Amino acid sequence: MLNGLFFAALIAYFVATVLELGGMVFKKEKITRLAWWLFVAGAICNTVYLIARGFIAGRLPLSNQFEFSTAFAWGVAVMLLGLQVKSKAQWIRAAAMPMAFLILSYAALQPREITELMPALKSAWFGLHIGSAVFSYASFVLAGCGGLRWLLQEKKLSNVQLVQLDYLCYRLVALGFLLLTIVILSGAIWAEQAWSAFWTWDPKETWALITWILYAIYLHLRMRKKMSGKIMAWFVVISVPVVLFTFVGVNTLLPGLHSYG
Amino acid sequence: LQKKLMKFLRSMTFGMILLGLILLCSFPGSVIAQGNTPDWYVQTYPDWHGVILKLGLDDVFGSWYFITLLALLCLNLTLCSLIRIRNVVKASKKAAASAAERRTKVFLTAEGTARLRQLLEERHYKKEVFEETTVYSRNAIGWYGSFVTHLAILLTVLFGAAALYLPRVTDQTCFPGQSLPMEDGASIAVESFQIENGEGKLDYASVIEIRLPDGRTSGQQRISVNHPLSFGGYKVYQQTYGTAGAVTVRNTQTGGEDFFILNEMCFLSLDGINGIWFEALYPGYIRDESGNFTLITQTSGSYEDPVYQVLLASEGVYTPVMVFPGETLSVGGVDFTFENPVEYPGLRIKRTPEAVNVMLFSAFGLMILGLWFCFFQPPAIVAVREEGYTVAGPKPQGLILELTALLESEIRNEESLC
Numbered sequence: 001m002l003n004g005l006f007f008a009a010l011i012a013y014f015v016a017t018v019l020e021l022g023g024m025v026f027k028k029e030k031i032t033r034l035a036w037w038l039f040v041a042g043a044i045c046n047t048v049y050l051i052a053r054g055f056i057a058g059r060l061p062l063s064n065q066f067e068f069s070t071a072f073a074w075g076v077a078v079m080l081l082g083l084q085v086k087s088k089a090q091w092i093r094a095a096a097m098p099m100a101f102l103i104l105s106y107a108a109l110q111p112r113e114i115t116e117l118m119p120a121l122k123s124a125w126f127g128l129h130i131g132s133a134v135f136s137y138a139s140f141v142l143a144g145c146g147g148l149r150w151l152l153q154e155k156k157l158s159n160v161q162l163v164q165l166d167y168l169c170y171r172l173v174a175l176g177f178l179l180l181t182i183v184i185l186s187g188a189i190w191a192e193q194a195w196s197a198f199w200t201w202d203p204k205e206t207w208a209l210i211t212w213i214l215y216a217i218y219l220h221l222r223m224r225k226k227m228s229g230k231i232m233a234w235f236v237v238i239s240v241p242v243v244l245f246t247f248v249g250v251n252t253l254l255p256g257l258h259s260y261g
Numbered sequence: 262l263q264k265k266l267m268k269f270l271r272s273m274t275f276g277m278i279l280l281g282l283i284l285l286c287s288f289p290g291s292v293i294a295q296g297n298t299p300d301w302y303v304q305t306y307p308d309w310h311g312v313i314l315k316l317g318l319d320d321v322f323g324s325w326y327f328i329t330l331l332a333l334l335c336l337n338l339t340l341c342s343l344i345r346i347r348n349v350v351k352a353s354k355k356a357a358a359s360a361a362e363r364r365t366k367v368f369l370t371a372e373g374t375a376r377l378r379q380l381l382e383e384r385h386y387k388k389e390v391f392e393e394t395t396v397y398s399r400n401a402i403g404w405y406g407s408f409v410t411h412l413a414i415l416l417t418v419l420f421g422a423a424a425l426y427l428p429r430v431t432d433q434t435c436f437p438g439q440s441l442p443m444e445d446g447a448s449i450a451v452e453s454f455q456i457e458n459g460e461g462k463l464d465y466a467s468v469i470e471i472r473l474p475d476g477r478t479s480g481q482q483r484i485s486v487n488h489p490l491s492f493g494g495y496k497v498y499q500q501t502y503g504t505a506g507a508v509t510v511r512n513t514q515t516g517g518e519d520f521f522i523l524n525e526m527c528f529l530s531l532d533g534i535n536g537i538w539f540e541a542l543y544p545g546y547i548r549d550e551s552g553n554f555t556l557i558t559q560t561s562g563s564y565e566d567p568v569y570q571v572l573l574a575s576e577g578v579y580t581p582v583m584v585f586p587g588e589t590l591s592v593g594g595v596d597f598t599f600e601n602p603v604e605y606p607g608l609r610i611k612r613t614p615e616a617v618n619v620m621l622f623s624a625f626g627l628m629i630l631g632l633w634f635c636f637f638q639p640p641a642i643v644a645v646r647e648e649g650y651t652v653a654g655p656k657p658q659g660l661i662l663e664l665t666a667l668l669e670s671e672i673r674n675e676e677s678l679c
Contacts, residue, residue, distance in 0.1 A: 119464060123487040174636035181632055185625045188421075194487050196498050196609050198424050198621070201322045206291040213284045217277055223407075224273050254291060 002056070003112070005049040006070070010108060012042030013073070013101035020097050036084075039097055043077035046104070050074055057114045062130040063121055065251060069107035071130075072247065075138030076100045083142070083168075091165055095145035103141075106248065125190035132182040137243055139176030140215070143169045144240035150233035166228050169236050173222075177215045184208050203254035207246040214239050271340030279334045286330065290321030331418060338415040345408045353404040353640070360398075360644040360653040361391035368649035378645055386643065398642045406634030413628035420621040428613035432500060436522060436605045437467075443610075446474035449497060452481055454606045456502055456563045463562050465502045467606040471495050494612055501607030504564050506542040507600040514594055522603060523569075530574070535593025538572035538579070542602060546583075554583060567602045 016039035023031030050071060053061040061067040080096045117126075146169040150162060157165065187205070188198040199205060218235050221227040269275055293313060294305070302310040302319055317324035369377065378395065382388070386397035435441050440450035450470045458464040466485035471492040472478045479492035489498040506523030512531065521529065523539045530536025544560040546568050556568065569584040575592055584590060589598045642653040 116462070119486040171636075178629070178632045178636060181628060185628065189622070189625070190487075192424075192618075193489060196430060196489070196496070196500075196611050198421060201290060201295065203291040206287050210284055210287050210291075213280050213287075217280055220273055220277060250291075 002049065002052055005045050005052065006108070006112070009042045009045035009049060009073075010101070010104050012038050012045060013077075013097065013104055016042060017097040017101050020094050024094050035097070036093070039077070039093070039100075040081065042100075043074070043081060046070070046074045046077055053114065057117075059117050060127050060131070062126070062134070063117055064110070064115070065248075066107050066110035066112055068130065068134070068247070069103055069110065071134045072137055073100045073104035073107065075134040076103065076141055079135070079138050079142055091168065092142060092145040092149055095148045096142055099141050099145060120194055123190055123193065125186050125193070129183060129186040129190055132179045132186065136176045136179035136183055137247055139172045139179065140211075140236075140243045141240055143172035143176065143236045144243075146172065147233040147236035151230070151237065154230070162229065166232060169232065170219075170222055170228075173215055173218055173236060177212070177219060180208065180212050180215070184212060203250050204246070207242075207250045207254075211239075211242055211246050214242055267340070270336060271344055272337075273341070276334070276337045276341065279330055279337060283327075283330050283334065286321055286327050289318050290327075293318050293321075295322065296320055331422070335415060335418055338411055338418075342408060342411045342415060345411065349404050349408050353401060356404070356640065356642055356653070357389045357396040357398055358391060360396050360642045360651070361394040363644055363651045363653055365644075365646055365649045366651040371647065374645060374647060374649065377643075377650055381643060381645070386641075393646055395645045396642060397645065398640065400638040400640045403634050403638040403640040406631050406636070406638065408631075409627055410631030410635055413624050413631050416620065416624035417628060420617055420624055423617045424613070424621050427617060428611050430609060430611045432607060432609050434501075434503065434605055434607050436505070436603060440472075441608070441610070443495075447493065447495065448472045449495070449608065449610065451606060451608075454502070454604050456504075456604050461562075465499060465606070467499055467608070469497060469608070471497065494615065496611040496613060498609040498611070499606060500609040502604065503607065504542065504544070504567075504602045504604050506539065506567075506569055507603045508539070509598045509600060511596040511598070512594065513591070513596055520600075528574070529595075529597065531593050531595050534577070535575050536595065537590060537592060537597055538574060540570045540572060543568050543570065563604065564602050569599050 016035045019031050019035035019038065023029070023033075023035055050061050053067070053070075057063075062071055076096060077100050080093055080100070083092070084090075146165055150157075150165050150169070154162065184205075187208070191200065191205075192198045218232070218239070221235070222232060294301075297305075297319060299310075299314055299319070302313050306313055313319055317326070321327055378397075381397040384399070386399045387401070389396045389398070433441055435449070435451045437451050437453050440448045442448050448471075450472065452468040452470065454465075454467045456463065456465050458466075464485065466483055468481050468483050469490060470478055470481050471490065473493045477493060479490060482490045482492075484490045484497060484499045486499055489496050503524070508521050508523060508529070509518060510521065510529060511518045523542065526538070526540055528536060528538050542564075543556045543558060544564040545557040545566040547555045547557065549555070554568075556570075557566075567586055569586075571582050571584055571590070573580040573582050573590060573592055582590065584599045586599050586601045589596050591597070640654050644651050644653060
């Protein structure tokens with residue numbers, strides 16, 4: 001039953017992605033509308049799956065690569081739904097839907113069994129630290145999707161639309177940056193409680209800092225140097241692999257204190 | 262030249278260059294294992310060890326160039342914060358007046374303007390009147406977001422460095438019932454320790470008491486992973502754990518008894534010739550049908566079937582023996598009774614000035630607050646005249662667009678107003 005929900009979400013994201021891209025290429029609004037509702041259904045399955053898993057495990061389902069990636073895909077989906085409320089989701093959903101699918105596909109490759117939380121993770125900071133990371137990464141990924149749309153449709157969109165898209169990317173980066181700051185600071189406090197040092201230059205910490213610096217540069221260029229448009233669109237697109245490396249690459253390639261995650 | 266240098270040192274360009282360089286240095290620091298011996302690098306990176314050791318890539322984050330970059334970043338942040346606060350105060354004070362001087366961008370009917378004024382007042386915009394223009398403003402705190410954030414980053418780097426380098430940290434083991442004396446006359450007593458909880462799940466925790474030289478004590482407190490004990494400037498962490506053997510020795514002639522912890526190889530004897538060599542303690546064993554032992558050498562929890570490996574020394578003859586808790590070996594006029602193993606904690610004891618942590622936590626809070634002001638409380642200013650309005654503010658064009666769109670959508674609901 002639980003696995004069924006997971007794969008239902010995965011299939012829904014996949015079919016929604018195919019339909020969204022197909023609808024966009026063939027300019028069939030009905031198909032993209034169907035794609036959207038399928039994506040919503042996928043997001044519901046994803047949500048129910050996470051809640052059910054959390055109930056069974058008796059804790060937040062954020063303790064390993066599988067759970068984090070499932071929550072990450074859910075974060076992307078939920079934020080996309082949130083943007084739809086503000087009627088801005090259609091700007092980025094053709095890029096965001098495949099991202100949700102790919103992230104959940106990565107989760108599908110990980111071991112799915114529910115394990116007990118190791119002592120080091122039993123902390124009041126667990127939810128805030130990892131929960132913020134989910135939404136921070138999701139914001140950066142969605143900003144990247146916005147940047148991609150900007151670059152691909154620069155000539156098709158009006159100037160006002162381009163400015164609005166650019167501004168949406170900025171808002172998403174700003175939100176992601178605030179959340180990443182919370183991730184780093186709550187992680188530092190937690191590290192002091194668990195390992196006695198606020199900062200140990202563990203690869204995960206270092207890459208979180210690298211990501212933070214990267215987006216700090218983006219925000220400075222944007223807010224102080226008044227840069228916008230193409231350069232900033234490229235910036236948010238190129239930054240997405242760094243975010244994904246911080247999430248996946250560090251845990252799999254660089255051993256450290258976060259290797260369990 | 263001095264002026265130019267100062268201008269560059271406090272500039273955002275310099276800040277960006279420094280951030281870029283810190284980012285570049287962090288990359289090898291995360292990819293190459295840090296803090297190992299030179300021999301380790303020679304063995305692990307046979308082709309690259311020369312470059313790694315020469316450039317200090319074996320300890321990037323402690324290298325002179327990385328610390329210099331951080332120091333320069335602090336300088337940049339200090340200078341730019343000083344300038345920023347002056348500019349921000351000036352700009353925030355003049356914002357309404359300069360918005361009043363702007364030309365009208367969106368034209369409305371008189372009724373439309375009245376509706377706009379009402380809308381802004383309903384949204385609790387602050388109202389200031391400048392001759393023919395009324396300026397409505399909101400989120401004045403947003404002007405200070407950037408300053409607060411930069412100040413917080415500066416404080417975080419400074420107090421973070423203090424929190425990293427000032428504390429004196431020692432790792433010590435202590436058996437239950439014993440206490441560790443500290444340099445200042447304080448002591449840390451370990452009352453009890455467990456590796457597993459009542460349900461047999463891994464949950465290492467100690468009950469300890471910190472006793473200060475002035476007689477104050479923390480009382481008996483439980484510490485475990487994520488739950489250290491802070492008292493009197495000491496912070497004690499449940500860091501590691503171990504299991505040691507234990508033996509009770511009894512002199513068969515005098516009846517005198519003693520108790521020994523066996524946590525390393527040792528020879529116990531009355532006459533120096535006849536006795537036992539303690540070699541090792543194993544967590545468990547598997548015994549096959551023919552009676553052969555296979556020893557289990559590692560476990561993460563408590564020892565389930567502990568077994569001692571000893572050499573029995575008698576008149577120069579050494580006989581290897583496996584002994585189980587509760588069994589007694591008699592040799593050289595001594596009875597050696599092997600007890601159940603003793604579980605003990607590895608404690609990390611940290612002495613740190615509390616003020617540093619308080620300042621660091623304050624800087625953390627300030628940073629979150631600053632970013633919130635910066636991104637989610639951007640100053641919004643609307644200058645309204647008889648003929649229409651204009652939107653002003655220090656933030657990106659998108660915000661002005663968004664505000665304009667919002668106001669337009671509110672007003673255009675009643676088309677006749679526009």
